[in-house]
Amino acid sequence: MLFSSILFIFYFLPIVLAVYFLIPARFIRARNGVLLLASLIFYSWGEPVYVFLMIYSAFFNYYLALCIHEEKKKGGTGRRNLAFAVIVDLFILSFFKYYGFLMGNINHLFGLHLHYTQLALPIGISFYTFQAMSYIFDVYRGTTTVQKNPLRFALYLSLFPQLIAGPIVKYRDVAEQLDHRETTLEGFGYGASRFVFGLGKKVLLANAFGALFKSVTALPDSKLSVVTAWLGALAYTLQIYFDFSGYSDMAIGLGRMFCFEFLENFRYPYISQSVTEFWRRWHISLSSWFREYVYIPLGGNRVSVPRHLLNLLIVWGLTGLWHGASWNFVIWGLYYGVILILEKYLLRNRLEKLPAWARHLYTMVIVTIGWVFFSRDSLASAWQTIGIMFGNGAFPFADGTTFYLLRTNLILLILGIFLSSSRPIRAFRRRTEDQPIFGIICLGGILLLSTASLIFSSYNPFLYFRF
């Protein structure tokens, strides 16, 4: 099920909330039971088979963590069980996510025609596998206690607010909340407002930029121009931010409604003044996962310079690969690896001498070009787009199509750029303190417009005379 659907917002959510809060707070087990059941229904909605894979993953990791714990209690290291757990987790993830990619590459590389079937990707598998692994690592390192109750661990892994698109919540960050959570009307209200904001970001902004991006990618070569190509890249840049951060907002908001507190996942990444800063603000839960469980165990920066460069490239290659099984994502990850290395070793002092707007512009150009790799379905198409953006080829600077796209999307683009900065949200928060009604009207408006957009997507007039 998707958060941004009528079924979720106006049926699933009210029913789950009602059942959950009808149970008195002291029966935390019953409340957890409701949430677990709701999460399993949420996950299995429309694709019921893979829910068993997730349940398997929950029990497998639960059990292996216990084994590690037992072994350590007896004075062992738990290393073998850790290795086994990680290998199985990665194998499952790879089998569903990378098998087709791997076989395709083998066929391509050796000129073979091996037959293979790419299975459908289980929703959220990259997220919950990483969550489970964070738990296993933490138990192994002793940074968290082991969970004795399998259902409670299953709840952690499957908790529907963060199940499908993150944030990647570490077990130790919510361990206590699984046993004890504080319900306040205020926390619920904060969660509700975060949810409505996130919904608006996804439905009103991300979907609109998605439509613009789609109309640019659908253009034949004869209608492309430099400005149009930049418009497409800008549209995707805004789409992915509002889509992803909107989903995180909804997840954090829903979590708060059920009294869970998740860490922030996005902190206005598009106001960054360097790429390094961008990655401290973008998808924080993923980059902190990689830093904690890959980069630092590899030695981090306390190694020789060549080894450090290698570490960075490994981490960023894997970060790219995590996003999807295609060379585009790997290149996208390595691209950031290289730029971060350059910033660290060469550019830092030079960047600091630039005025703030230039640093910001530099960052956004790097980020926007990065998204071109991310958004295209092949490397060739990404290179072609980047070529057009930088005037390589006989494309005009702008044409009638550019004018049309600008005329029909200009308001939206300005709005998007404005709302991706931190100022409007902060100003809104300040103003609501003096004028709560203003805040309620804004949130009500966002909810109304989002609902209208969701309903409109099912608008399907049947047209006589046309068959």
Add this chain to the structure above:
Amino acid sequence: MSTNRQRFNKLCAICFIAVLALVFLGNLFMKDRSFSSEENRVLQEMPRLSPSLYLSGRYETKLDSYVNDQFIFRDRLIRVKAAQDMTLGALVSNGVIRGKDHYLMEELAVPGRSFQETQAAVLAFRKKYPGKRMYFLLAPNAANILSDKLPAAVQVADQNGAMDAFFRQLRKSSITPLDVRTPLQEAAKSTQVYYRTDHHWTTEGAYAAYKSILSAMKITDTVRYDRETVKNDFRGTLASKSGFPNGLNDSITIFLPRDHTGARNSIFFFSDTKEKTTDFYQLKHLSEKDAYQVFGGGNHPSYTVETPRRNGRVLLLLKDSYANCFVPFLAQDFRKIIVVDPRYYFGNLNTLMTSQGVTDVLFLYNANTLFQDTALKMALAG
């Protein structure tokens, strides 16, 4: 300060719970609708839950359509979204352009993949019946004739180029092309030749086209008509398709022959409904969503029109819905017209040609339909 923030959050909580509860109860107690007149389709009703349906994922899909289709204030919310799009500057929705002067217009189609085959089939048909007079009236679409109503930024395909190329091919095979673009442009200066909310030409537009083809078809027209407006609040296909509230409805006008100008009564025989009548205009359809059906009751696979003319000419009219308001004018010029809509007709045209003693063949299509059509070539071949 923090108390203010707390108060606001509490207010948010109360409002959010109230909205969810009200909408939930509203949806629960609202009676389900089985048909939407806005969208002209049957709405999804509550699906029945069964394990196999759930496991296959079909229950979920159906329930999803159900909650969307039956959502409280659905029609109003759709208008909210359309208004929002317009505010943000949308000029095209679902292939419909929001033009100046309250005009909604279809985007122009370019010849599709099957058009080469359609053209070849038309030319082959000509070759098969060398003795018959054949005409092709390819009507342009609104965005072509009324290009001055297009918003500045919107670009449309080159319909004229495609039409010119097609007409050249026709001429080579001695099919008479009936090019009505100039007369429509002339008429557009003083009357409304296309609906603002529908993809058809108006009766006025059809009449202007008709007047311009008289000499090419060797017909003389003596009948004078009185215009009668039979509906003032027509909202056609383009309004439905786009969801744009263009702000102005259309009127539907029918042309009734003036007495003593030589008009003869025609008998229409609709074979699909087995209906024989002298009334071409079916006013009962005016109250329906698709009021354009007033013209002969919409599309029929085929029907015949007989008029007591003694010129001995029998016309086979192969057409799309642009012909529906055009037929009454032609009726006065032929002893018999056999109207065939290839999209719904599965009979044999060759049998028809010989058994009915057809002397003239007129193709009447609008360019958008013809360029995308796949039915005509099959009818002509079969």
